[in-house]
Amino acid sequence: MDPEPPIPSLRWRIVLLGLLSVGMSIFAWYTMLGNYPRTQFGDGQMFHKGIEAARVSVVRYHELPLWNPYECGGNPLWDNPEQPTAAPLLWPMLFLGTTAEVYFWHIIHGALGFVAMWLFGRHELRLTRVATFLAASVWAFCGFHQQHASTGHLSFASFEYLPLAILLWRRAEIDLRAAAGLGALVAWMFYEAGTYSIPHLALFLAAETLTRAWPARRLVPIGRAAAVVVVIMFIVGAPRLFPLIAQLRSHTRALEPETDYLTWPTLRDMFLARQHAWGAPGQTYVWPEYWSYLGPIVLLLGLVGIVLAGVEYAWLLALLVLAFVLMCGHFAPWAPWSILKEHIFPFKEMRVPARFRCEVSLFIAAFCGIAIDRLRRLAQKKMPSNAATLGAFIVAMGFVGVGDLISTSLVWIETRWPQAPESHPQPSTRLYYGGPNLAPFIDQPQQNRGRFDCWGEWGSFYNGAPLWEGDVPQARGASRDVVVEVGNRTQNTFTIDAVLTRPGRVLVNSSYDRGWRTDVGTLIEVNRQLVLELPEGRHHVHLRYWPIGLTAGFILSGLGTAAVVAYFVWDARRKRHQRLASLS
Secondary structure: OOOOOOOHHHHHHHHHHHHHHHHHHHHOHHHHHOOOOOOOOOOOOHHHHHHHHHHHHOOOOOOOOOOOOOOOOOOOOOOOEEEEEOOOOOOOHHHHHHHHHHHHHHHHHHHHHHHHHHHHHOOOOOOHHHHHHHHHHHHHHHHHHHHHHHOHHHHHHHHHHHHHHHHHHHOOOOOHHHHHHHHEEEHHHHOOOOOHHHHHHHHHHHHHHHOOOOOOOHHHHHHHHHHHHHHHHHHHHHHHHHHHHHHHHHOOOOOOOOOOOOOOHHHHHHOOOOOOOOOOOOOOOOOOHHOOOHHHHHHHHHHHHHHHHHHOOOHHHHHHHHHHHHEEEOOOOOOOOHHHHHHHHOOOOOHHHHHHHHHHHHHHHHHHHHHHHHHHHHHHHHOHHHHHHHHHHHHHHHHHHHHHHHHHHHHHHHOOOOEOOOOOOOOOOOOOOOOOOOOOOOHHHHHHHEEEEEEOHHHHOOOOOOOOOOOOOOEEEOOEEEEEEEEEEOOOEEEEEEEEEOOHHHHHHHOOOOOEEEOEEEEEEOOOEEEEOOOEEEEEEEEEEEOOOHHHHHHHHHHHHHHHHHHHHHHHHOOOHHHHHHOO
């Protein structure tokens, strides 16, 4: 093949890649944009309400988005493993409105997934630009991402970063800057609620490491890189990571026993069926948990890439095989997913092995790009007189495959935004539960009112407390000896004035969590309700929700980030002095 014309300026390479990735993402999501300002189907409503609660916390109450009082009688927001409300990408858009934030979330992550695969294809697989473009398009907009995103699983967006993470990990053995970058990327994924993507990533990075474990002396730099990754991850992610650890230590998901494995009809259809009924006969879950359309052309190119370069890229093929076997689920007692599910945290608290189709799609996309380049080289070698025509045909076939993939997803996406737009109700003067004319689900934070019902598995830990509805004081005495004169609240706080003729209890209109603090008395849990124990006398009490570990996280992150920046500044100066000394 003819050499590609260089783009000499790094600045221009960044600008052009940014424009290309954003343009492709807008194209792949344009049927979503046509639905604006309608809101998402299914779990998208749950995530929408969580983001709206974060927006209201900041905009109305000028508080960090720590507690969500609008769902389940109250539950964590910042330290909820299912909610991406701590994600840095959301914060600049808080004043745009939640619907716009959700739309931008999907477009930005599609673009980031494209960039991640572009960097992996160019710098690890050494693909040409056109082959990299096709591989990046397949990965960023494959059925797995478009289906999960359009069905409302915002926390699955961080799966888009997997190619970049693999690239950084493979470079980290010889360059600790790549290890630092990977640590920061994993921390970013924690902020984006990557409770599924991070365990998946850790599993495949461990498997990839085994492909480089010989000779044994390589384990020393790999171990050093792993230490840097972990340290940077904790430094950057500590404000999110520490509270998450506290939540996971105090709560265990109660999952039903799972025996799901892929049947042949499901395996046949999941990458090829353009349309399918909502149910998946013979499977535990609904069809969106299996669908990951790639199409016949992309699958064929992926297979050709395996045949032509599977030996050269044996490590990549090994990861594809692992992903495929994991995706098949509980097909035998010795199946990898059965072992992980039975014995290894956090996989013991996860489900749906078919979600490993994400990594299957990733590696097929990579081999698709490899096939484009290998077929063009083969044509140039075997039929040089027709190489240009054959090369154009091969590239055209790749573009047709990408077009088929994206167009199929666009049809699906168009149907996933059927819910009414935000209604923007007039907010109540005070925050309380229920009452007449309660707004639709996603608008309750804007209305300044909540509900006792729950949407989301994490809320089940808080549901059922004996709370009360209405625009009334948000605290009351548990007995006649306790008189509550004032019981007001914000999103994260309560202010209570109480008079007690003897020691007693104040019932607070909120679910309990260990993160609640008080400046007077003691907080306890009674039937999942937040209860304040006070001594005799008159008390002016302030309660606030502050996740366990958040203070330590901010301190570690601040000091650690300053130390890392100082190190890199020192290292840059040291290298500059060495260069000057060598010149003199």
